[in-house]
Amino acid sequence: EAGVTQFPSHSVIEKGQTVTLRCDPISGHDNLYWYRRVMGKEIKFLLHFVKESKQDESGMPNNRFLAERTGGTYSTLKVQPAELEDSGVYFCASSQWTSAYNEQFFGPGTRLTVL
Amino acid sequence: DQQVKQNSPSLSVQEGRISILNCDYTNSMFDYFLWYKKYPAEGPTFLISISSIKDKNEDGRFTVFLNKSAKHLSLHIVPSQPGDSAVYFCAVPTNNAGNMLTFGGGTRLMVKP
Numbered sequence: 001e002a003g004v005t006q007f008p009s010h011s012v013i014e015k016g017q018t019v020t021l022r023c024d025p026i027s028g029h030d031n032l033y034w035y036r037r038v039m040g041k042e043i044k045f046l047l048h049f050v051k052e053s054k055q056d057e058s059g060m061p062n063n064r065f066l067a068e069r070t071g072g073t074y075s076t077l078k079v080q081p082a083e084l085e086d087s088g089v090y091f092c093a094s095s096q097w098t099s100a101y102n103e104q105f106f107g108p109g110t111r112l113t114v115l
Numbered sequence: 116d117q118q119v120k121q122n123s124p125s126l127s128v129q130e131g132r133i134s135i136l137n138c139d140y141t142n143s144m145f146d147y148f149l150w151y152k153k154y155p156a157e158g159p160t161f162l163i164s165i166s167s168i169k170d171k172n173e174d175g176r177f178t179v180f181l182n183k184s185a186k187h188l189s190l191h192i193v194p195s196q197p198g199d200s201a202v203y204f205c206a207v208p209t210n211n212a213g214n215m216l217t218f219g220g221g222t223r224l225m226v227k228p
Contacts, residue, residue, distance in 0.1 A: 004158070031214065042117070043159070043204065043218040056215060091158050101147050101213050106158030 002026070004107035006092050012113045018080040021110045025074070025094030031055075032075050033095075033104060034067060038088035049075060050098055082114045118142060119207050121219035128226050134192040136222045138205030143186060147213065150179060150190050151204045153221070159204055163190070195226045 005024045013019050025032045034046040046065070047057040051072035060067070064083070069075040079086055089111050093104040120139045128134045140148075146167040151159035165172040165179045165188065172179050178191045192199055202221045209217040 009156075033214075033216075035216075035218075040221075042119070042220045043206075043216075045215050045217065048214065056210065056212070058210075059215075093158070095214070098212070098214065101164070101208060103161050104214075104216065106151075106160065108156060108158050 004092055004094050004105055006090075006107040006110050008110060009108065010111045010113075012115065013082055014115050015084055016081045018078065019082055019112060021077045021079075021090055021092075021112070023075045023077070023092030023107060025092070026096075026105055029094035029096050029105075030072070031095040031098055031102070031104075032069060033093040034075070034077055035059075035091045035093065035106075036088050037091065037109075038085070043091065046077075055098075079112070082112075084114050087112055087114045117219075118209060118217050119205060119219040121205060121222050123222050124220070125223040125225070128195045128224065130197055130226055130228050131194045134190075134195045134199065134224055134226065136190040136192075136203050136205075136224065138188050138190075138219050140186050140188075140205075140207060142209075143183070145207045145209070147208055148179070148181060148188050149206045149208075149216070150177075151206055151218075153202045153204065162203070192224075195224075197226050197228050200224055200226045 032049040037043045045059040048055045049069045089109040093106045095102045149164040150162040153159040205219045206216045
């Protein structure tokens with residue numbers, strides 16, 4: 001069974017440009033999460049989808065970040081315009097159930113560098 | 116203010132010895148704790164968890180201890196193996212639904228052959 005996949009693995013852009021990250025969760029997983037790790041620090045929650053609906057977006061840093069999950073399958077996270085502080089590794093995770101403490105499976109991450 | 120803290124950014128241990136990784140948390144209401152392991156260029160993978168109704172959970176070479184009065188948990192790996200070299204994160208579900216994970220900063224474990 002394929003795990004969580006993310007594309008691209010690396011992205012280098014200039015400040016002010018737009019970048020779109022993609023996540024494909026494990027097939028059949030209704031729950032999809034975005035996290036990011038900035039400057040090698042802790043991994044921070046960004047948001048949670050249940051199917052195509054945003055369940056919790058309390059971790060989104062500002063309105064330059066837009067996440068979508070049309071059709072409840074893959075998700076995209078767009079950063080527009082990108083700033084230097086957006087550099088980091090963006091992880092996507094998925095889980096089968098919405099119930100508490102259901103194991104989240106993480107993708108390999110997208111390393112974003114904003115110059 | 117960080118809700119989950121790992122104060123040791125790195126730890127070096129000889130193969131065969133015990134590795135002890137520590138994690139402190141701030142909220143006594145947290146009731147479930149997890150450890151994730153992360154290799155370079157990979158995402159974190161779930162390792163072991165513990166509920167607050169327990170003070171110990173063991174899975175093979177990995178044991179997690181929970182000290183609720185001290186708001187402290189630790190992960191013991193014994194015997195340590197070179198393949199255990201990775202970054203270890205403790206994590207806690209911190210929202211009411213129990214599915215938003217808050218992570219510590221991670222501890223890089225290096226097991227020397």
